[in-house]
Amino acid sequence: MANYKPDLSCQSKFIPIDFAQQIIPGTFEYALSHIVDKHLDLTTFDDWYNNDNGGAAAYPPSVMLKIILFGYSRGLVSSRRIAQACETNITFMSLSGDEQPHYTSIASFVAKMKDKIEPLFTQVLMICDREGLIGRNMFAIDGCKIKSNASKEWSGTFEELERKQTKLRRASRRIIERHQAQDGLSEDEVQHDLKQKEKLDKSADKIKQFLASNEEKIGNRKKPVKSNVTDPDSAKMTTSKGTIQGYNGIAINDDKQQIIMQAQVWGSVGEQQTLKPAVEQLQTQLAKLGTPDAFNEAKFTADSSFHSEVNLEFMATTGLDAYMADTAFRSRNPLFKTSETYQTEKEKRRLKRSKGRARLFNSTDFYFNENELTCRCPAGKEMWLSVKSIETAGRHYVRFSGYLKDCRVCPLQAQCMRKVPSKQGRQVQFETNKADKYISYTDKMRVKIDSSPGRRQYSKRLGTIEPVFGNITVNKGMNKFTLRGQEKVNAQWQMYCLVHNIEKLRNSLH
Incomplete structure (x- = not known):
């Protein structure tokens, strides 16, 4: 008969713990503890407290920073979960020195970080630069739309x-x-x-x-835009997964080690309007790092959501070698023109946007005579010149409209118009004077980015900025901001970007 040792798995055992030995070199928690304790200047936090002559002692800012940033690195966004981890997780206990702050203390600390995060972000960038993680060869900008702590049902004009x-x-x-x-x-x-x-x-x-x-908020077209009752600074945003009430987290990073150089959130502002302030903040950061002339030798990439004539004109004054795609960039690429996969996915996106409706006639389906300024629609009906001169980004256009009596009974109406016309017929516009037109910044960028060197430089953008957002939203679990108000949400976004940068330092600090 077999004789086994007894199973004592249900027995309790007291084990002596040395907190210092739990923080192992080469890990994120070691880099975090090393940076907070030995490199960051936390004296500015003293302004928060006036309890030297009375009142309870406050938790040290170093302890609060460690447990919050470590919590963010492990996907713990809420203050309650971080407070619970300080009671049950040995790594949190080691970082906090076995302090167990109440979740309200943690929440209050995060909410007040809006005034302190900027200098901490810059100090960590200086450490990254000292360790050789910033190359200044190419910068890439992009945005990541994240839900806010507000319901979209409370939005409206x-x-x-x-x-x-x-x-x-x-x-x-x-x-x-x-x-x-x-x-x-x-x-x-x-x-x-x-x-x-x-x-x-x-x-x-x-x-x-x-x-x-x-x-009431007024948009770029001088029309009222929707406000949110719960969080007025947030906005409704369209994403690949539907419409959300949230913020757009903008970030610029360096291509050498994907270090985030600049980070800021925006609410009801289009990405085009965020480019200029983001680039100006990047220039300020580089000046703080002691390289104010880095723009003269660096490249800069941005996708089509940042493309506009105004932005291209601004980028021409910065000294950066910019590569900014427009919305037709892919369609002009010979590789995509012959790609069945691209064309199929493009048609799927069109059908999703149009809710399954057939493709409508575009300007190439109309018969335009530039010399006589006349136009006929695909059904052969004459159209009348409604606007003789339209100027956009240095280009000149004319606009024609169909006669309402013709459009109402046209047999091709379903292929030409989304709805049955009630006030006016189909409108279409054409570019004129192409031979002697003004060469705009958009034209110059189109030639630049369509060249082989331009496509090669722009292709580096995807591997530079997109993995950063994947790390923050998927690996770190940042899929919803817990604070309200742009200033507080901006601090939380920068703290997550700070976690990303410290993570890059874990193999450099021993």
Whole structure:
């Protein structure tokens, strides 16, 4: 008969722990602890506290920074989960010296970081530069859209929010009218309806207070844009996974080791408007690193979402060798023209945008005579010259419109217009004076980026900036900001970018 040793897995055992031995060289936690303790100047945090003559002692900023940044590196975004880890995880205990801050202390520390994160970010960049991780050969910019701590259901223009408020008030009144009409309701039904009425009134009051204390946002086209009642700085954004209420995290990084040089979040601002302030902040960072003339020798890449005539004109003044794609960049590439995979995926995206509708006629399907300034539609009907001169980015166009009486009965209407015309017929415009046109910055960039060297330089962008966002959103689990307000969200975004940069230093610091 076999004789086995007893299974004592359910037995408790006290083991002496040396916290210093838990922080192993070559790991992220070692690099984090080494940088915070020996390289960062944390004296600016002293301004937060005035408790030397009374009150409880505060948790050291070094401890708070360590546990928060380490929590972010392990996908712990919420303050409650970080506080719990300080009680149960040996690495968190080692970093904190067995301090166990309450989750409210952690949340308060993160919320106040908006005034302290910039100098810390710069100090870490200086360490990266000292370790030779910044090459200054090429910089790449891109944006990452992340959900905010606000529901998109609370978004709308002021007119839409007023309608929603009226609708909520009407629903609240209907509950009272129902009670007046039906005296025989049970006590449970009455309590349920009263709670529902209280909820409706509270929501309506929330909208009323927001409308009274905020000004309506006006977009680039001088039209009202949607505001969010919960987080007014956030905005509705379209992503590959649908529409979200969130922020766009912009980052510029260096191509040598993917070090993030500049980071900032934006709400209801298009990516085109973020390029100039981002590049100016990058120049400021490089000056702090002691290389203010780095722009004269560096390259810069950006995708089509940053492309505009204004941005190209600005980039021409910076000294950077810029490569910025336009929306037709892929379609001009001979490799993509003959690629069945690209054409198939392009058609899938078009069908998704158009909700399965067939492709409509474009300008190439119309018959335009530039000398006589006449135009006929695909059905053979004459069109009238509605606008004789349109100037955009140094180019001149003319616009024609179809006669409403022709478009309403046209047999090709389904292939030409999205909806049945009610006010005007189909419009189409053509470029004129191509031979003697003004050579714009867009034209110059198109020639530059379509060349073999240009395509080769631009192709490096994908491997420079995209892995950074993959690391932050997937590996680090940053798929939703926990704070509200652009300043606080910006601090949280920069802290995640700080985690990314410190992670690059873990093999350099021993």
